Amino acid sequence: MKYWLVKSEPEECGIDDFVAAGAGSIRWDGVRNYQARNFMREMAVRDQVLLYHSSCKHIGIAGVIEVAVAGYADPAQFDPESPYFDPKASVDNPRWTAVDMVLVEKWPRLVGLDTLRASADHLKDFKLIDKGARLSVMPVLPVHWAFIQSLR
DNA sequence: GCCAACGTTGGC
């Protein structure tokens, strides 16, 4: 089993959307960056994922979700009505990947980016805390995963 | 709203 982190704007899809979905899964789609997509292709069912809230008032890790359905062609890329439509993608030759995720646990309080940065000694090479980090899907080392769990 | 970081596009 692997560990990951995904970013989302909570108004788009945050931890409360997963709470509302209960045992139901939510499609994680719209990723349009190759490095992030390649990581999504590596995801397997039951991989554990930190859900990070970005571009909002309370920035940080809000809880844990897990992979319910491994990577498949993101339907939005074929839909001209979708903001994620990609005219260069075709059903025969899809370009982008979606996975389905389900709630594991909403944390009692958010672990803020400031807290993570204050723990930089424990989070060496954790790209999330780098200035200007834009990657929206990234792997998390088991040692980092364990440390972040201790902050919740 | 600003702006740094950085990925993508397209002319050459």
Added chain:
DNA sequence: GCCAACGTTGGC
């Protein structure tokens, strides 16, 4: 293949 221009991300 280079690189300037442009667009997006995301913290502040």
